[in-house]
Amino acid sequence: MSDYSEIIKKLKFNKDGFIPAIAQDDDTNEVLMVAYMNEESIRKTLGEKKVCYYSQSRQKLWTKGEHSGNIQEVKKVLIDCDADTILLKIKQHGGACHEGYYSCFFREIKDSGEFEIIADKVFNEKEAYKT
Amino acid sequence: MSDYSEIIKKLKFNKDGFIPAIAQDDDTNEVLMVAYMNEESIRKTLGEKKVCYYSQSRQKLWTKGEHSGNIQEVKKVLIDCDADTILLKIKQHGGACHEGYYSCFFREIKDSGEFEIIADKVFNEKEAYKT
Numbered sequence: 001m002s003d004y005s006e007i008i009k010k011l012k013f014n015k016d017g018f019i020p021a022i023a024q025d026d027d028t029n030e031v032l033m034v035a036y037m038n039e040e041s042i043r044k045t046l047g048e049k050k051v052c053y054y055s056q057s058r059q060k061l062w063t064k065g066e067h068s069g070n071i072q073e074v075k076k077v078l079i080d081c082d083a084d085t086i087l088l089k090i091k092q093h094g095g096a097c098h099e100g101y102y103s104c105f106f107r108e109i110k111d112s113g114e115f116e117i118i119a120d121k122v123f124n125e126k127e128a129y130k131t
Numbered sequence: 132m133s134d135y136s137e138i139i140k141k142l143k144f145n146k147d148g149f150i151p152a153i154a155q156d157d158d159t160n161e162v163l164m165v166a167y168m169n170e171e172s173i174r175k176t177l178g179e180k181k182v183c184y185y186s187q188s189r190q191k192l193w194t195k196g197e198h199s200g201n202i203q204e205v206k207k208v209l210i211d212c213d214a215d216t217i218l219l220k221i222k223q224h225g226g227a228c229h230e231g232y233y234s235c236f237f238r239e240i241k242d243s244g245e246f247e248i249i250a251d252k253v254f255n256e257k258e259a260y261k262t
Contacts (some may be wrong), residue, residue: 006244022153022162029160031153034216046242079246080235081228085165087236097212104211105218111177113137115210 004043011042012084018054021086023064023096026075032096033104035062037086049074051088068128070094100125135174142173143215149185150217154195154227157206157220163227164235166193168217180205182219199259201225231256 013019018036025032035053037045041061044052051072055062065071071093078087097104100121107115144150149167156163166184168176172192175183182203186193196202202224209218228235231252238246 077240078236079238081230099212105209107210109208
């Protein structure tokens with residue numbers, strides 16, 4: 001089985017060893033969230049076809065949906081011209097946002113200064129993330 | 132005229148004073164590029180409705196398209212749940228990528244290790260970026 005070293009060595013990680021990854025709905029192209037990956041999370045994501053990020057706050061691998069069930073199935077993985085940002089084309093189960101929305105980008109910045117909510121919740125986040 | 136201070140103070144900049152911004156085609160939802168903004172570039176973008184990033188390599192404001200003419204007209208600006216990533220919904224003139232593609236994400240990462248080109252060029256980058 002490949003350890004994806006050929007891929008890893010072509011990516012440009014930042015000075016802390018991370019690379020930002022955008023999760024995008026493969027059907028609608030809606031942008032769902034942005035998080036960070038390290039080498040190990042990229043290998044795990046490519047191997048299992050289920051998105052695994054690296055949580056900088058918790059300092060550990062973070063398979064999206066491990067608690068909530070809201071996993072992200074990998075359909076395609078794209079890379080930009082500078083090889084320093086990953087675009088994950090995925091099938092999102094449930095919603096991506098820990099606040100109960102399908103996308104983390106559920107607010108529009110208005111010139112007035114207001115952050116206006118422009119989406120409806122798709123799941124009960126208190127239920128999904130209860131411990 | 133607003134200096135957008137109400138907006139700026141609600142955003143979470145990273146330790147270097149930057150916030151990542153994704154540019155997305157407002158019609159098709161295609162993701163075009165990711166770059167960084169600082170306070171001043173956000174004020175300029177909101178005021179002029181034309182995307183201005185901050186170039187970390189050149190250490191100065193960078194109005195997208197200032198040389199190539201491939202400007203990005205701002206349609207909407209979204210913010211994520213953590214207020215640490217901006218999503219710019221734009222109308223892209225020409226192409227976003229300095230390599231001549233509409234999107235910087237013109238390559239797919241294959242399990243074989245290959246970065247396969249999956250798009251066609253939309254402009255002559257040598258002509259657009261000649262000095």
